[in-house]
Amino acid sequence: MEEVTPLQDVMRQDDATRFAFRDDRTRAARLAWQARIFGAYFVQFLKMRLAYRVDFIIDTLAVLFSLVIQLAVLSVMFSKVRALDGWTYPQVLFIYGFSLVPLGLFNLISVNLYGFADEYLIGGRFDRVLLRPVGSLAQVIFESFNVSGLSEIALGLAIMASAGLKLGAHFGVTDALALLFLAPGAALVYLGVFLGITTVSFWVEDKMGLAPPVYNLIRFSRYPITIYSLPVRLFLTFALPFAWVAFYPAAWFVGGERFSKVALLTPLVGVLVFGGAALLWRRGVKNYVSTGS
Amino acid sequence: MEPLIHVRDLCKDYRLTDRREGVRGGLLDLLSPRRRDLRAVDRVSFDIQPGEMVGYIGANGAGKSTTIKMLTGILTPSSGEVTVGGMVPWRQRQQYTRHIGVVFGQRTQLWWDLAVVESFRLLKKIYEVDDATYDRQMKLLDDLLDIGKLLGQPVRKLSLGQRMRCDLAAALLHRPRVLFLDEPTIGLDVVAKENIRGFLRGVQEREGVTVILTTHDLGDIEQLCRRVIIIDQGRVHFDGELSELRRRVGQTVRLSVDLRDPAASADLAAVTVGLPVNWDDETGLRHVARFNRAEVRAADVIRLVVNDRPVQDLHLAEQPIEEVVREIYRQAAANNTDSADDTGTGAAK
Numbered sequence: 061m062e063e064v065t066p067l068q069d070v071m072r073q074d075d076a077t078r079f080a081f082r083d084d085r086t087r088a089a090r091l092a093w094q095a096r097i098f099g100a101y102f103v104q105f106l107k108m109r110l111a112y113r114v115d116f117i118i119d120t121l122a123v124l125f126s127l128v129i130q131l132a133v134l135s136v137m138f139s140k141v142r143a144l145d146g147w148t149y150p151q152v153l154f155i156y157g158f159s160l161v162p163l164g165l166f167n168l169i170s171v172n173l174y175g176f177a178d179e180y181l182i183g184g185r186f187d188r189v190l191l192r193p194v195g196s197l198a199q200v201i202f203e204s205f206n207v208s209g210l211s212e213i214a215l216g217l218a219i220m221a222s223a224g225l226k227l228g229a230h231f232g233v234t235d236a237l238a239l240l241f242l243a244p245g246a247a248l249v250y251l252g253v254f255l256g257i258t259t260v261s262f263w264v265e266d267k268m269g270l271a272p273p274v275y276n277l278i279r280f281s282r283y284p285i286t287i288y289s290l291p292v293r294l295f296l297t298f299a300l301p302f303a304w305v306a307f308y309p310a311a312w313f314v315g316g317e318r319f320s321k322v323a324l325l326t327p328l329v330g331v332l333v334f335g336g337a338a339l340l341w342r343r344g345v346k347n348y349v350s351t352g353s
Numbered sequence: 354m355e356p357l358i359h360v361r362d363l364c365k366d367y368r369l370t371d372r373r374e375g376v377r378g379g380l381l382d383l384l385s386p387r388r389r390d391l392r393a394v395d396r397v398s399f400d401i402q403p404g405e406m407v408g409y410i411g412a413n414g415a416g417k418s419t420t421i422k423m424l425t426g427i428l429t430p431s432s433g434e435v436t437v438g439g440m441v442p443w444r445q446r447q448q449y450t451r452h453i454g455v456v457f458g459q460r461t462q463l464w465w466d467l468a469v470v471e472s473f474r475l476l477k478k479i480y481e482v483d484d485a486t487y488d489r490q491m492k493l494l495d496d497l498l499d500i501g502k503l504l505g506q507p508v509r510k511l512s513l514g515q516r517m518r519c520d521l522a523a524a525l526l527h528r529p530r531v532l533f534l535d536e537p538t539i540g541l542d543v544v545a546k547e548n549i550r551g552f553l554r555g556v557q558e559r560e561g562v563t564v565i566l567t568t569h570d571l572g573d574i575e576q577l578c579r580r581v582i583i584i585d586q587g588r589v590h591f592d593g594e595l596s597e598l599r600r601r602v603g604q605t606v607r608l609s610v611d612l613r614d615p616a617a618s619a620d621l622a623a624v625t626v627g628l629p630v631n632w633d634d635e636t637g638l639r640h641v642a643r644f645n646r647a648e649v650r651a652a653d654v655i656r657l658v659v660n661d662r663p664v665q666d667l668h669l670a671e672q673p674i675e676e677v678v679r680e681i682y683r684q685a686a687a688n689n690t691d692s693a694d695d696t697g698t699g700a701a702k
Contacts, residue, residue: 093481100479104471108464184460190426193451193479347429350418350422
C-alpha cells in the first residue's frame with residue numbers, strides 16, 4: 061500500500077493550476093512586491109557588512125574622516141573665491157552643496173555598475189541574476205550599496221543650509237518639496253549616463269575604460285554654467301547632460317527668475333536619460349553571451 | 354498529453370572575433386575585426402512530457418550548457434522555438450523563472466557571506482512562498498537532504514557536497530514545476546554523489562517534478578534517467594531510452610571465463626564455431642568472449658563452453674555506458690566527415 065503524504069494530496073489538487081504558468085497579479089501589486097524585495101536586499105546587504113564587524117567599523121570611521129577632510133578643503137577653497145562671473149560666494153557654495161545630494165544618492169546605488177563587466181559578465185554572476193523573477197537591472201543595482209553616499213548627502217544638506225543662511229534666503233515647504241523632486245531627478249541623470257556607459261560592455265568585451273574620465277567631468281557641473289563658453293554650455297546641456305546634475309536644479313533655489321523654469325525640467329531630463337539607458341540595457345540583455353560551462 | 358517542454362529547430366550562433374598577433378594586428382583588429390559565426394546549437398528539437406527525468410549529455414563544447422541556458426531564459430536563441438508550460442523563456446523571463454528551479458554545479462546561487470537560512474529566507478520573499486508551503490518544503494528538504502545542521506553556517510564555510518545539497522534545496526524551495534540541473538555531481542566524492550542521486554530520485558517521486566540533467570558522469574544517467582538525449586557539435590545524435598541506446602550501438606556483452614586447465618583462445622573459438630563470438634587472443638586460464646546479445650544468447654555460449662571443458666568461474670557484464678556513448682560520438686563524427694566530403698565534391702563539380 062502506497063503511503064500518501066499530505067504533500068502528495070496538495071500536489072494533486074494544485075497540479076492543474078500549476079501546469080499553466082501564469083501571473084495574474086496587477087501591475088501595482090507587482091511593483092509593491094518588487095519594492096519589498098529591494099528592501100529585503102538592502103537588509104541583506106547590511107547583514108553581510110555586519111558579518112565583517114571590523115570592516116564595518118573601519119568603513120564608518122573612514123566615511124566620517126573623509127567628511128571632515130572635505131569640509132576643511134571646501135572652506136579653504138571658498139575662502140579664496142569671492143565672486144564668480146556675477147555669482148556670489150554663497151550662491152556658488154549652495155550649488156556645490158546641492159550637487160552633493162544627487163551625487164550621494166547616485167553613489168549609494170551605483171557601486172555595482174563599475175564592476176559590472178568584470179563581476180557579472182565575465183565572472184558569470186549575470187546568469188544567476190537572469191534566473192530570478194525580478195528585473196535584472198534592479199537586481200544589479202540593489203545587490204550592493206555604497207554607504208558613504210549617505211555622508212555625501214548629509215554633507216550636501218549641511219552646506220546648502222549654511223549657504224542659505226549667508227544668502228539670507230527663506231526656504232519654505234515649497235523648497236523642501238522641490239528638493240524632493242529635483243535631487244532624485246538629478247540623480248537619475250547620473251544613473252542614466254553611467255548606466256549607458258556600463259551597458260556598452262554587453263557588446264564590447266574590453267574592460268570599461270570610459271567611466272573614470274567621464275566621472276572626472278562631473279566637477280565641471282558644480283560651477284554656474286554661465287562661466288563657460290557657449291559650446292561647453294551646449295555640450296553640458298545636451299550631449300553629456302551634466303549641467304542637469306547640479307547647476308540647473310540648484311538654480312531653482314539661487315538662480316532667480318532666469319533659471320527657475322529650466323530647473324523644473326530636471327526630473328524630466330532624468331527620466332529621459334535614464335529611460336534611454338534602460339532601453340539600451342534591455343537590448344544588451346538580449347545580446348548577452350554567457351561565459352562557457 | 355501535451356508536452357511540458359517543447360523545443361523545435363533551436364539554433365544559437367556565437368559571433369567570434371579572431372585576434373591577430375602583435376601591435377599591427379591589434380590595430381587591424383580595431384579597424385576591421387575578423388569575425389565568424391560559430392553554431393553552438395544546431396536545429397535541436399525534442400519534447401519532454403511532465404514528470405520525465407531526461408539526461409542531456411555531450412562532450413565539452415557540445416552545446417549542452419548553451420541549450421540549457423536558452424531553456425532557462427538566460428540566452429536568447431538565434432532562431433527556433435521553445436515553450437515550457439506554454440511560456441517562451443527569454444520573452445517572459447520574469448514570470449517564467451517563478452516556475453523553474455536551476456542548479457549550476459559549478460556555481461552557487463546562495464549568498465556567499467550569509468548563513469544558509471538567510472539565503473533561503475530571501476528566496477522565500479523573492480518567490481513569494483507562503484509560510485505554510487515554506488515550512489512544509491523545508492521539512493521535506495531536510496528529510497531528504499539532511500540540511501538542518503547546515504542552516505546556521507555561512508555558505509563560504511560549507512564543503513562542496515554540503516553546498517550542493519543547500520543549492521538543490523534552494524532551487525526547490527518554491528516548488529518549481531521543472532528542474533534544470535547542470536552538472537549537479539561535478540567534483541563530488543562517491544558518497545556525496547550517491548546522496549545527491551538518492552535525493553533526486555526521492556524528490557522526483559514525491560514532487561513529480563520534471564528534470565533535465567546535463568552531466569559528464571554517466572553514472573548519474575544510468576541511475577536516474579530512463580531517457581537520454583546525446584548532443585555533439587550542437588546536434589542531437591540520439592534521443593530515446595537508455596535500453597534503446599544500447600541496442601542501437603550493438604549491445605555488446607563481455608563474458609569472462611576462468612578455466613580449470615590452461616588453453617589457447619583458438620581452442621575456445623573452436624567450441625563456439627558457427628556463432629558470431631569473438632574471443633580475445635589470450636592463453637592461460639582467463640579468457641574473454643565478446644558478442645552481440647541480439648545475435649547470440651549468452652546461455653548458448655556458456656552451455657557450449659561448460660559442456661566442453663571444466664570451468665572454475667563465469668562472469669557476464671554489459672558494455673559500460675561510457676563505451677556506448679563513445680560509440681555514438683564515433684558514429685556522429687563519421688557522419689560529419691561524410692557530409693563534409695559531400696560538400697567538398699559538390700564544390701569541385
